[in-house]
Amino acid sequence: MRWIVLNTEKSYARYLDQQDVLKKFRNEFYIPNNTIYFDGNSLGLMSRRAEQAVDNAMQSWKEYAINGWTEGEEPWYYLSEKLGALTAPLIGAKAEEVVITGSTTTNLHQLTASFFNPKNNKTKIIADELNFPSDIYALKSQLKLKGLNPDKHLVQVKSSDGNTFTTQEIIDQMSDDIALIVLPGVLYRSGQILDMKTLTNEAHKRGILIGFDLCHSIGSVPHHMSDWGVDFAFWCTYKHLNAGPGSVAGLYVNKRHFGNEPGLAGWFSSSKEKQFDMEHTLTPAADAGAYQIGTPHLLSAAPLLGSLEMFQEASIEQIRKKSLQLTQYLMELVEAELTDYDLKIANPTEDTERGGHVFLVHPEAARICKALKADGVVPDFRTPNGIRLAPVALYNTFEEVWTTVDILKTILKEERYKKYENKRGVIA
Numbered sequence: 001m002r003w004i005v006l007n008t009e010k011s012y013a014r015y016l017d018q019q020d021v022l023k024k025f026r027n028e029f030y031i032p033n034n035t036i037y038f039d040g041n042s043l044g045l046m047s048r049r050a051e052q053a054v055d056n057a058m059q060s061w062k063e064y065a066i067n068g069w070t071e072g073e074e075p076w077y078y079l080s081e082k083l084g085a086l087t088a089p090l091i092g093a094k095a096e097e098v099v100i101t102g103s104t105t106t107n108l109h110q111l112t113a114s115f116f117n118p119k120n121n122k123t124k125i126i127a128d129e130l131n132f133p134s135d136i137y138a139l140k141s142q143l144k145l146k147g148l149n150p151d152k153h154l155v156q157v158k159s160s161d162g163n164t165f166t167t168q169e170i171i172d173q174m175s176d177d178i179a180l181i182v183l184p185g186v187l188y189r190s191g192q193i194l195d196m197k198t199l200t201n202e203a204h205k206r207g208i209l210i211g212f213d214l215c216h217s218i219g220s221v222p223h224h225m226s227d228w229g230v231d232f233a234f235w236c237t238y239k240h241l242n243a244g245p246g247s248v249a250g251l252y253v254n255k256r257h258f259g260n261e262p263g264l265a266g267w268f269s270s271s272k273e274k275q276f277d278m279e280h281t282l283t284p285a286a287d288a289g290a291y292q293i294g295t296p297h298l299l300s301a302a303p304l305l306g307s308l309e310m311f312q313e314a315s316i317e318q319i320r321k322k323s324l325q326l327t328q329y330l331m332e333l334v335e336a337e338l339t340d341y342d343l344k345i346a347n348p349t350e351d352t353e354r355g356g357h358v359f360l361v362h363p364e365a366a367r368i369c370k371a372l373k374a375d376g377v378v379p380d381f382r383t384p385n386g387i388r389l390a391p392v393a394l395y396n397t398f399e400e401v402w403t404t405v406d407i408l409k410t411i412l413k414e415e416r417y418k419k420y421e422n423k424r425g426v427i428a
């Protein structure tokens, strides 16, 4: 859906910023000096509220010591569940279906250990060939733990264009021998949103359980996990949720699965009332809390308390609306100004299929990213030829989008990227 008639003047970008209903949130963030930060889908920026929430957690520790578990403003014993309840609206789940715990990868291990029960001929897992490696490594090791050969039992859906999938390509793999499906909600390179509703429906028709990795969609795209009946999901909180490097991740389990033992148990899997009875027989929590393992990482969970407040105030619907406008504006400027330079838009362009970032491909992408950084724009290089640009609704502006395209044009026109090696850094 087109909402603007393109005007390539900088004054138009400023006009769009004036109209922006979320513009006040930018002041809540620490924006690095002289920087256009378009990498919030790798590591979101720090906000004053996140900082304050960590200070508060430190203060509780200082003041209450052991009593901080049950006293103070945010008693630690209940914080993971409270943060889960605050996150639930972002994914369209019930409060008790969500808990903040672990990391993306450890949560995938936990959920696969819990939901992958190979039986009779149903012994395979579907994933996709474009997913982030950590997810694939986790699934392969879970197969091995069940004595199954990943070469035979992990089915990775192939992409015909190397960047995206059609829903049908995925459905075609849902054969009788599939027990479980794990896919991203939004693909980390191309930013494609998968049709989670249809995929869930089709999986369930065939008696297959399905879960989604929401790392790139949470905080950027609305979801309806409960309504769609998705079995489980997991995500990190340091990308669009801005909770800081290594912040505690999250998971969702549909309530129809409540009451089961988690695949990987620990004393925090326990019902809160029973936990300190110290019995050797686990009584699992009656909700998603059962999928926790050990003591929560309080200081890495704290920033999320501050950060989630802003999502509540802004609403995920408004965030999505602005995000779509920013990425559309970026794509239209790229089409108008940059297509002479071998630069191609490789993300889906439709609103229904486009996540929170734009994915450009160019044979010299690694060097172009270095040139952008030298000029104060922080993009994200994805090997071998991809440039991700994520204008984030809570803190980026239309003017920053305009300026980035202007800088990119100079870099391409003057071939300024040739000063740099076409090779990625250790972290890219």
Ligand SMILES: *Cc1c(COP(=O)(O)O)cnc(C)c1O
Binding pocket: 103, 104, 105, 106, 131, 132, 134, 135, 184, 188, 213, 215, 216, 236
């Ligand atoms: C960012 C990301 C991860 C990272 O996993 P961690 O356990 O947080 O290091 C995993 N999967 C996907 C799809 C990601 O985008």
